[in-house]
Amino acid sequence: MRSLRFQFVGFVAALLILLLVLLNTYPIISSRDAVFEEKLSSLPGRASAVASSLSSLDKLSRESVAEVLRFLDVSGFARIVVVDHAGLVVYDTGGPTGSQTDIGDILRALENSKTVFRSVFSGKAFSSSMVTPLSAEGTITGAVYLYEYDAERAEVIFSFQNRLRALSIGIAVFALATVGIFSALIMRRLQELVRSMRAVAAGDYGHRHVIKGQDEIAELGEEFNLLTERLESTEQQRRRFVSDASHELKTPLASIRLLSDSIVQNEDMPPDTVREFVTDIGNEAQRLQRTTEKLLELSRLDDNTVKFSPxxxxxxxxxxxxxxxxxxxxxxxxxxxxxxxxxxxxxxxxxxxxxxxxxxxxxxxxxxxxxxxxxxxxxxxxxxxxxxxxxxxxxxxxxxxxxxxxxxxxxxxxxxxxxxxxxxxxxxxxxxxxxxxxxxxxxxxxxxxxxxxxxxxxxxxxxxxxx
Ligand SMILES: Nc1ncnc2c1ncn2[C@@H]1O[C@H](COP(=O)(O)OP(=O)(O)O)[C@@H](O)[C@H]1O
Ligand SMILES: [Mg+2]
CATH class of the missing domain: 3.30.565.10 (Histidine kinase-like ATPase, C-terminal domain)
Known part of the structure; x- marks a missing residue:
């Protein structure tokens, strides 16, 4: 038997898992996206300020670039690389970079004279890189690579994630415990009802289910008690009927037996008396016949399967x-x-x-x-x-x-x-x-x-x- 309780708890658990998975992913994904969004709107402006300053240089060299950068606020960048039009590194602050693909980004920026932006979330930080081409009088003179490493915001998201996880575990434990207890209570009451039904099925028609509460299970119990009452009274009627019927048949049969015994035992009974006794036997038999015919008629009327065609x-x-x-x-x-x-x-x-x-x-x-x-x-x-x-x-x-x-x-x-x-x-x-x-x-x-x-x-x- 597949217990209703396990089905119920299983259903709630599945629902809970779905909800918690959503709770643990959706807010994280959307806050991460919001950070990306913000990076995309703030980085290009800062990069193009750097790029336009560098574009004014006649010649890109380590010194000239360093000179220009000194006057700009580039403190937010973890690494700055400047390459010439051939892609050769002219200036490099050194330090961490994003991934290998950043080199490809530089080449692409030079080739297409377009800005390439990239931002990834590693779990520990947001690494954003940006390559902006440098141009003077319409020709590409080089490109500037700016790399930003933002661990602060990643930290915020990370702790948010941790809090959500703790909350989820709490919710799951609480919900499962509540559902478990609740279903145990319901199951206990249903089992009590089943026990009552078994008792009645076994013939204890006097048994009455003890009703608790006022909910649907209580209603079920009340209906069951009504049914049992009906069963009890039908059963009583049936017993009374059988005993009445046997009594009714016993009396004429006893008379017949008595009359026939006297005829048999009394060898020299006058023929007139014999005739009288036999007539009495006949009357009793007739009476039995009438009673049985009536009983048959009653059982026909009682039988729901017999269809009268009026x-x-x-x-x-x-x-x-x-x-x-x-x-x-x-x-x-x-x-x-x-x-x-x-x-x-x-x-x-x-x-x-x-x-x-x-x-x-x-x-x-x-x-x-x-x-x-x-x-x-x-x-x-x-x-x-x-x-x-x-x-x-x-x-x-x-x-x-x-x-x-x-x-x-x-x-x-x-x-x-x-x-x-x-x-x-x-x-x-x-x-x-x-x-x-x-x-x-x-x-x-x-x-x-x-x-x-x-x-x-x-x-x-x-x-x-x-x-
Ligand atoms: N019209 C009546 N006047 C008085 N008593 C009656 C009348 N009809 C029925 N009864 C009573 O009801 C009983 C049941 O009637 P019934 O089922 O016809 O059985 P029965 O006539 O075989 O005794 C009768 O025994 C009698 O006591
Ligand atoms: Mg009558």
Missing amino acids: EPVDVKQAALDALVFLRPLAKEKQVHIKSELDEGCVVMASQDHMFQIIFNLIENAIKYNVPEGSVTLSLKGLEDGVELSVEDTGIGIPEEDRPQIFSRFYRVDKARSREAGGSGLGLSIVHDAVSAYGGSITVEQNKPQGSRFIVRFPRPTSEETGI
């Missing part, structure tokens, strides 16, 4: 279909059914799910009702959708149970529900199916008694209905 469904037609099946039950329970159904309420859903939603709600309204009670089914078209309400005058749902009513296997009165053949899964299916098509379901108390379930579906777009 079609326009006429809700009134689905309600009428459900009523056909439920009227006998209502009659048996002495419950009156009233309905008030608007035309043209179309919803994007599957026929089958719409039927199940309405069937389950009306079935509950009948089952959990009282003799001579009533069920009112009404369907209305709203501005932005469709509203279906199922109202009953039955036993009602205690307020504290209402939030859980759509949970799997949840029943207010287990005995009554089981007696009525219920599994506690009907409302879960209703809820999930309604949500699958973008709808919502709520439950409230019906006055003076009973419950009212209200389902709302969004209005299909004209694109969906194809109208």
